Amino acid sequence: MIPLSNSIGNQLRRIRLEQQLTQKEVCQNICSQAELSKIEQGKVSATIETIQKIANRLNVSMLQLFEEDAQAVLFQEYDQGWTQLFRNQKFDAVINSVKETLSTPININVYLLAKYFELIALEGKKRLDYRSCISELSFLADQEEVWYESPLMYIRIKLAIANYYYLNHQFVHSRKIYEALLVMDYNTEELKNLRIKILYNHAQQLFFQEDYREGMKVTEIGISESIERKNSSFLGHFFYQRANFKEKLEFDEIKKIKEDYTLSYTLFTAFNLERYVEIVEKGRNDYLLFKFL
């Protein structure tokens, strides 16, 4: 794994250059120029106090410097590029681009992303069957450090595994992955929000497996966590899901089903999710208590 002093050093250098400052200007009264140079190159591990002084001089906060998504921009660029290629089934292009990236110095997040795309592209090409792909992905995620160094990638890899199981009708396995994911420790804002997405996917899969009772429970958890966190990403979907479950379970209070569909309809409208608004309008018109003109 890449030591932290490397990536922090890189960042300090990048920020300093962005602000068009010389090493001499930055290190004044903090440390020697030689030391700053070593810090920037990751050759020494500075104390947090020194890093703080440098960060203050550069007007960036420590949190910003150490946030998991510190290199988020770079990560996002790779992610968008590969996702697009993958969606268009340009698997060879993904594999080549990944190889190139892996030969350059990258942080743990990008490394995991690259490996992840390499594996799913190989599966896409059918050079790797889904079972082997799953075991390779599991090997990638289950190395000791992955969960806390890159929890987002950890979850993403696990979700991919669950999805492969699901697509191949191995419902018991896919369900186990979800259950294991949901008992992890979600200690940052970003992770807590991601947990809501996992709940939603899990409930969707339970719906297709026709386990409506269990699915309904998961949806209810999703609703209460969304409300508690004031998270709007999935609340509309959850209400829609709950109404679906209630229908399947032949819930006798039709009024409650109508309320759920109507809430999902208004939330989709409030969040400008036109595609979903249309889906509710088309599929569940009779259940809506009203319609926007």
Place this chain on the structure above:
Amino acid sequence: MNSLPVSIGNEIKRIRKQKKMTQKELCEGICSQAEISKIENGRNSPTIDLLQQIAKRLRIPMSMLFRDQYKSEQFRECDRLLNGLFRSQQFDELMNQIEQIRSRSTVKEILLLLKYFEIVCNERTKKVDFRTSISQLVRLTDTAEVWFESPQMYLRIKMAIANFYFENKQFVHSENVYEEILNLNFDTIELKKTRIKIMYNHAQQLSFQKNYEKGLNVVATGIKESLALDDASFLGHFYFQRGYFTKKTNGDIKDVKRDFTLSYSMFKAFEMPSYEQLVIDSHEEFLLYRF
């Protein structure tokens, strides 16, 4: 300046205890127990690589150790206590508590919090007039470090200034404060969420000033940023404000109905019954349906 090792040490200790680990278990193979003890007490400034290993052993992301100090337990506790006294207008007791906390605390953020409450309390009891209070608050935020070291406190002080101006009908000044803070660089998610709250307050003031046109602009930005952040905290309120502003500017009645209905549904979906009732009581005739 050395408050960072202290707060990091506190965090390490807190999380270690929460995970029921001993110092020995935490430091094994990483450093000596004497060193971990010094780090926890804030007497040693660890290197970032050592800190990385500690975080790994604690199974937490590094960034957790750098949480905004605003959020530290101690701070929150003081804030809760003082805020409670302020809201229930127990000003004598408030000043009393401020003195007591001041005599035993050395944390920079908490001292800043105490000054803030002292100033607003003196203004409320009319011991100091609002102009002087404002200039005292301005002085608190004058040093550049405040914004970087405790941005949440910085914003809170600025909002108090805007509020004093507003209460005393100095609308131009209060406007200027809002514009100034909204131009700052909100770079963390937490700050971006605070920014949404600021926009809501700003729009509220514009509503009292009957400046509906400008209010519409502020609310539009608020809605856009709430959607981008997936933050529903103020979305229902924003739709309510937009419905109201649109009504006041004789906008399309269809849009007014849509906005009030959206706000009503949001309050319902997010289980905020008192606001839900408020929409019914004040604008029932605009609602497209009722549950």
